[in-house]
Structure formats: structure tokens, C-alpha cells
Amino acid sequence: MNRDKPSWYERARKGPFASDPFDERLRQAIKQKTAGKRDSGRRTSVAATWLVGAATVLLAVLIVARLQDAMPFKGPGGSQPIVSPGIGDIGNHVAVLRAEGTSEAGKLQVVAPNGEKQETLGAASCVGQETDFEFQGSYQVVYAKEGENGTVIAELPDLTFIQPSADTVRMTKLSFADADVFLLVPQYADCHGLSFYAYAVDKKNGEAFPLTFRMADGTESETSYYPPGQQPAIRDGQLVLPSSEGPGGETAEGPQDRIFDLNLAEKALVQTPAAKAGDAGGDSGTQALTRSFVFSGQTYTISYPNQDAEYYIYAAETDKGIVWAPAPPLGGVDQDLSIHPTEPYTLYLSEKKGGALTAENAVKLYTLPLKDGKSDVFLSGLYQAGDDIVYSTYSRQPGMNQPEREQLWALGLDAPTQARHLLDFHSSGGFLFEMGIEPQEGDVVTISKAPDGNDGYITDANLFRIKEGTKEKLTSYQEDEKGIRYEKNGKMYTAVSVQ
Amino acid sequence: MVEHEFLKNVTTMDEASLQHVMNEFGSDIWNYAYFLTKNRELADDITQDVFIKAYYRIESFRGQSSLKTWLLTITRNTAFSYKRSAFFRKVNLFASITSAQTGRSAESEYMETRYVDDIWDVIMKLPDKYREALVLDIRYELSTEEMAKLLNVAPGTVKSRLHRAREKVEQSLKEVLS
Numbered sequence: 001m002n003r004d005k006p007s008w009y010e011r012a013r014k015g016p017f018a019s020d021p022f023d024e025r026l027r028q029a030i031k032q033k034t035a036g037k038r039d040s041g042r043r044t045s046v047a048a049t050w051l052v053g054a055a056t057v058l059l060a061v062l063i064v065a066r067l068q069d070a071m072p073f074k075g076p077g078g079s080q081p082i083v084s085p086g087i088g089d090i091g092n093h094v095a096v097l098r099a100e101g102t103s104e105a106g107k108l109q110v111v112a113p114n115g116e117k118q119e120t121l122g123a124a125s126c127v128g129q130e131t132d133f134e135f136q137g138s139y140q141v142v143y144a145k146e147g148e149n150g151t152v153i154a155e156l157p158d159l160t161f162i163q164p165s166a167d168t169v170r171m172t173k174l175s176f177a178d179a180d181v182f183l184l185v186p187q188y189a190d191c192h193g194l195s196f197y198a199y200a201v202d203k204k205n206g207e208a209f210p211l212t213f214r215m216a217d218g219t220e221s222e223t224s225y226y227p228p229g230q231q232p233a234i235r236d237g238q239l240v241l242p243s244s245e246g247p248g249g250e251t252a253e254g255p256q257d258r259i260f261d262l263n264l265a266e267k268a269l270v271q272t273p274a275a276k277a278g279d280a281g282g283d284s285g286t287q288a289l290t291r292s293f294v295f296s297g298q299t300y301t302i303s304y305p306n307q308d309a310e311y312y313i314y315a316a317e318t319d320k321g322i323v324w325a326p327a328p329p330l331g332g333v334d335q336d337l338s339i340h341p342t343e344p345y346t347l348y349l350s351e352k353k354g355g356a357l358t359a360e361n362a363v364k365l366y367t368l369p370l371k372d373g374k375s376d377v378f379l380s381g382l383y384q385a386g387d388d389i390v391y392s393t394y395s396r397q398p399g400m401n402q403p404e405r406e407q408l409w410a411l412g413l414d415a416p417t418q419a420r421h422l423l424d425f426h427s428s429g430g431f432l433f434e435m436g437i438e439p440q441e442g443d444v445v446t447i448s449k450a451p452d453g454n455d456g457y458i459t460d461a462n463l464f465r466i467k468e469g470t471k472e473k474l475t476s477y478q479e480d481e482k483g484i485r486y487e488k489n490g491k492m493y494t495a496v497s498v499q
Numbered sequence: 500m501v502e503h504e505f506l507k508n509v510t511t512m513d514e515a516s517l518q519h520v521m522n523e524f525g526s527d528i529w530n531y532a533y534f535l536t537k538n539r540e541l542a543d544d545i546t547q548d549v550f551i552k553a554y555y556r557i558e559s560f561r562g563q564s565s566l567k568t569w570l571l572t573i574t575r576n577t578a579f580s581y582k583r584s585a586f587f588r589k590v591n592l593f594a595s596i597t598s599a600q601t602g603r604s605a606e607s608e609y610m611e612t613r614y615v616d617d618i619w620d621v622i623m624k625l626p627d628k629y630r631e632a633l634v635l636d637i638r639y640e641l642s643t644e645e646m647a648k649l650l651n652v653a654p655g656t657v658k659s660r661l662h663r664a665r666e667k668v669e670q671s672l673k674e675v676l677s
Contacts, residue, residue: 006669008618008672009637011616011618012616012618012633012637013637013638014615015614015615015616015619016530016533016614016615016616016622016623017613017614017615018613018615020526021526021529021530021533021542021543022521022525022526022528022529022546026525026529026543026546026547027518027521027525029547030517030521030547030550030551030554031514031517033547033551034517034551034554034555215576219559219572219573219576220556220559221576311644311647311653311654339644380654380655381655400642427658427661427662432662432665433662434662457669
């Protein structure tokens with residue numbers, strides 16, 4: 001098979017810009033922002049870290065103590081800066097208490113030890129009114145237990161607050177069973193989402209620390225967000241962040257709230273999969289996960305053991321019932337390109353009555369081969385075609401970026417003893433593959449396009465009449481938004497796109 | 500890259516490693532940020548955030564994916580944070596960086612913003628989801644499974660988006676030629 005890619009593919013490998021946009025100025029900016037951590041020696045010495053931090057804290061606490069009695073800031077109109085009445089001067093800078101939260105065990109304070117840049121917003125937008133105040137500076141989050149000196153528990157360099165007044169921002173307090181969690185929301189308004197930091201105060205030992213947001217996709221962040229006009233809440237011992245439309249908020253089932261378990265030992269808020277919303281906390285790793293499918297208004301669920309297995313589950317509705325395949329046991333999960341089934345895929349048939357699909361309430365139809373030569377066999381699609389099931393597979397060896405082979409098969413539901421091979425195809429790396437199915441007729445239409453080396457494609461279109469067990473070349477067809485229109489026995493049909 | 504394997508076992512990153520990672524992936528990350536936002540200034544800010552986050556949170560890199568994929572994931576999440584909120588937007592940052600430099604000529608700035616090939620005019624006009632899948636395939640050569648994880652969709656959805664993206668590009672190129 002011709003593996004040449006179309007020339008526009010190669011053209012697109014260059015650029016998009018002629019010069020390297022990641023230039024020296026960006027490198028220097030990154031180095032500047034990370035230099036503070038390296039220069040302080042915090043990375044190599046915990047003791048040194050606390051010595052430096054303690055000196056800063058002592059200074060910050062002294063300033064904060066004096067600021068407690070400071071006159072409230074009053075901003076003049078227009079763009080003139082608002083300056084505190086000079087209390088807490090450090091050289092030429094004016095230290096500021098910007099935000100605060102109080103628990104039974106102690107107090108959290110967000111302080112700008114070197115002062116802030118302060119001005120009014122000047123123009124209305126979705127981030128605030130024109131008379132709102134904008135504060136910019138480098139801040140420290142200081143925590144002081146009752147009767148003790150404060151400790152810097154977090155640094156917030158280059159932070160901007162936008163607030164309707166110059167008053168100290170009250171941090172939102174959420175009470176969990178084992179800790180109070182304080183939310184620092186520097187900007188009270190936004191076009192899309194309000195970003196915030198979270199800090200926990202352990203009720204048992206009175207310790208405080210910043211919380212990391214550990215997302216279900218494996219990424220971590222020191223902040224999260226929620227839509228303007230809504231509030232985070234605690235429900236069944238879990239943090240619930242309201243959903244938001246758009247990237248990050250949308251799912252196949254529509255907008256979903258993000259649910260987090262508080263893990264004090266990990267100093268993290270750990271996102272749980274949406275299906276587990278309402279669980280009363282606990283170790284999410286030991287509870288079953290399920291994936292839902294909706295057929296003819298009925299919801300079916302298939303359980304899977306861990307996050308790696310979620311997208312290796314398939315299901316399709318047929319006249320005879322729901323044909324489905326659970327995720328097989330997987331190995332090599334520590335590296336994306338090494339994931340492979342350690343046991344073969346198995347197809348099952350269950351009644352069309354909704355609910356959980358399990359091997360116990362199903363008829364075992366067919367077991368796919370585990371291997372294709374040296375390659376592992378993966379199921380990649382499952383569809384009804386008349387009285388048969390059509391399914392696609394790909395085979396790949398660990399470490400391979402693209403499949404070695406992709407194949408299309410048919411399996412009769414009345415006597416599923418052996419699958420029938422329909423086609424080998426290639427759908428990546430510049431090759432195009434489109435497939436449509438007319439489920440009642442039991443017709444499968446495939447269109448394969450291979451680059452011809454001259455910016456064009458060689459097209460191979462076929463009609464598989466699964467019921468009759470025949471295959472014919474298609475010389476005339478039309479592709480539209482629904483699928484592929486084709487003619488059979490003088491009548492037009494539409495094979496609905498499935499790929 | 501095998502040479503970055505050791506980073507999955509470290510809790511902090513030193514300056515040399517940061518420099519190496521920037522050299523290796525700086526352009527990839529910037530370009531991906533640009534593909535997502537279509538804005539050079541935002542791409543600058545996002546790229547900085549990505550490497551700063553990677554530097555401070557290298558201990559969260561557990562080696563389950565390649566370092567490149569991990570950085571691309573951070574880039575994607577950061578880009579969407581920028582789109583969601585003005586919180587991280589440092590509107591003065593770009594100005595503060597360039598103020599210390601000799602100003603570029605108007606001509607060189609113009610040349611720097613032109614695409615190296617007209618194919619990018621076509622690709623950048625694709626709908627967001629198609630554009631993203633296509634550049635991840637063409638520029639970053641991610642597998643379907645890597646893309647599915649990065650985009651948080653099923654592998655079949657990735658294939659579908661790629662197919663549609665390629666068809667749209669093909670169609671646009673035909674229209675240009677005709």
C-alpha cells in the first residue's frame with residue numbers, strides 16, 4: 001500500500017511561522033520567574049527555606065499587626081492611586097493586607113509585603129465596573145495559629161485583584177468534616193469563570209496549607225474556577241464546582257458539575273469521575289466506575305476497573321438486543337503507547353431493558369483473537385448491520401505510534417461462530433477512510449482514499465451487502481452531512497456515517 | 500524523548516534541565532498555544548505559564564505519557580484557562596518584555612506574522628476541534644490514543660475529527676486551485 005502522504009501534509013509540518021516564535025525574550029522571562037526559587041536555595045535545603053521564610057514572615061506579621069488598626073482605604077474617583085495612610089512602610093513600599101479568612105484554629109491573611117499597584121478599573125467590562133479597584137502585586141499567604149506567630153504557606157507572585165471596594169477581601173469558608181477550606185477569589189467578576197485558590201486548615205492539628213486541584217485527566221493545578229453568579233458548595237462531604245459551558249466544562253453528556261474529594265494527606269482536592277457524584281467521599285480509587293450508553297431512550301451502564309480502561313468499552317443496539325464489549329484487562333498502562341489487552345475482547349448480547357450490562361446477565365457471543373501476529377488486537381468500533389454486527393479492529397505493537405493494520409469484520413448474531421473478514425483499511429497518516437451503515441438493509445459502504453503522490457487520492461469505494469454476503473465496487477455515490485448516498489436495485493439509500 | 504525519562508523520578512527541576520526542556524519543546528508548545536488561541540501574544544503568555552508550571556510541578560509528571568504529551572496537556576488546560584477568565588491575563592507582560600529591546604522594524608514584524616506556507620491560512624480557518632486534531636496529527640504525530648487522552652474524547656471521535664479536518668482542507672485546496 002502506498003504510504004506517501006499528500007503534499008499538503010508535508011507543507012503543514014513547517015511553520016506556521018518562518019522564524020522561531022519561542023525566542024530568547026521568552027526564555028529569559030521564564031528564567032526570571034523561576035530564578036527566585038533557585039536563588040533562595042529552597043530546593044536544596046528545607047532548613048534554609050524556613051530560615052528565609054521565617055524572617056519574611058516575622059516582618060510580614062509585624063506589618064499585618066499594625067495594619068489591623070489601619071484606617072480603611074478610601075479611593076478617590078478617576079485613575080489616581082489609592083495609598084494607605086503610610087502604616088507598615090518598608091522602605092519606600094507600603095505593605096497591604098488584601099484578603100483574610102478566620103477559622104477556629106487560626107487566621108489566614110493574604111499580604112503584599114512590598115506594597116501594591118492600585119488604581120481604578122476605569123472602564124466597565126465583564127470583569128467589573130469602571131469604579132472598581134484593581135490591585136496588582138506579589139502576595140504572601142500567611143497563616144497564624146491562635147496565639148502564635150504567622151507562617152508563610154504560599155507565594156502568589158504577580159497577582160491581580162479586582163474588587164468593588166478597597167476593603168479587605170473576605171475569603172469564602174467551606175467547612176468539611178476534617179478541615180475548613182478557604183477560597184481566595186481575587187477577581188469577583190469575569191466573562192467566563194472565576195479562578196480561585198484553595199487553602200485548608202486542618203481541624204485536628206490546626207495546620208494550614210495550600211491545596212492542589214488534581215483533575216481526573218491526570219493534570220494538576222493550583223487553581224480552579226466556577227461560573228460567575230454561582231457558588232461552590234459542599235454536598236455529601238464533597239466540593240461541588242458548578243459546571244460551565246465550553247472547553248473544560250462540556251462533556252458528551254452536556255455540562256457537568258465537577259466534584260472533588262478533600263484529601264488532607266495529599267494536600268489536594270481530587271476530582272472524581274462524574275458518575276460518582278454524590279458519593280460521600282472516601283478513596284475514589286477503590287470504587288467502581290461506569291460508562292453510560294443511551295439506546296432508544298434507555299440508559300445502559302458498563303463498569304470498568306480504572307481510568308485507563310474507559311475508552312476501551314463498546315456497545316451497539318441491534319434488533320436482537322444490546323451487543324457490547326467490556327474493556328479487557330490491560331497491561332502496559334504506565335505508558336500510553338504500551339497499553340495493550342492482556343486478554344482478548346469478548347462480545348456479549350444482553351436484553352434491551354436498560355440498566356447495568358454484566359457478563360452474568362448476558363449471552364457470550366464471540367471472543368476476538370488476542371494477537372494478530374506479533375501485534376495486539378484492539379476493538380475500535382461496533383455497529384448493527386441488519387442481522388449482523390459489523391466491528392472494526394486495529395492491531396499494533398507496543399510503542400507503535402499508528403496501527404499496523406485496521407480491519408473490518410462481520411458477525412452473524414444468529415450463529416456467531418466465526419467472524420467474516422470484510423476489508424483491510426488505513427485511516428491515519430494522510431489516508432482517509434469513511435464508513436456508513438444502512439442498519440435495516442444490512443449494507444456497509446466504505447470509502448478509502450490513499451494519497452497518489454501527486455496531491456490527489458486513489459479512491460476505493462465498496463458496498464458490502466452483509467445479508468447477502470456480497471461485495472461490489474461503488475462507482476457512483478454522494479457524501480453529505482448524514483452519510484453516503486448510494487443506489488441499490490434502482491433505489492437510493494443512505495448509509496449513515498459511523499466514522 | 501528517552502533522555503527526559505529521568506524527569507519522572509525527580510521532585511524538582513534544575514536550571515540545566517529547564518533549559519534543555521525549553522530547547523526541546525519550546526517551539527512545539529508555543530505553536531500549540533497559537534493553534535489553540537490564534538493569538539501570538541496569548542501564545543507568548545501561555546508558553547511562559549506552561550514552562551513555569553512544569554518547573555514548579557515536575558513532581559506531578561509520572562511518566563505515564565511522554566514529556567511532550569504532558570507539556571501539551573498543560574498547554575491545553577492553560578489555554579482554556581485564559582479563554583475562561585481574565586485572571587491570568589497579564590496584559591502588560593508583552594509590552595514589558597519588548598520595552599527592553601531594540602524595536603523591530605515594521606517590515607520584520609510583518610514578515611514574522613506571515614505564515615510560512617499558505618496551507619496554514621486554510622488550517623487556521625478550520626473549526627477549533629478539527630484544527631486541533633489535525634495539528635496534533637500533522638505537527639505532533641500523536642497516536643489516536645494519545646490524542647484521545649489529551650482531548651478527553653473517545654478514539655473514534657478523534658478519527659472522525661481527523662477525517663473531517665482532512666476533507667475540509669482538501670476541499671479548500673481544491674477551491675483555491677479552481
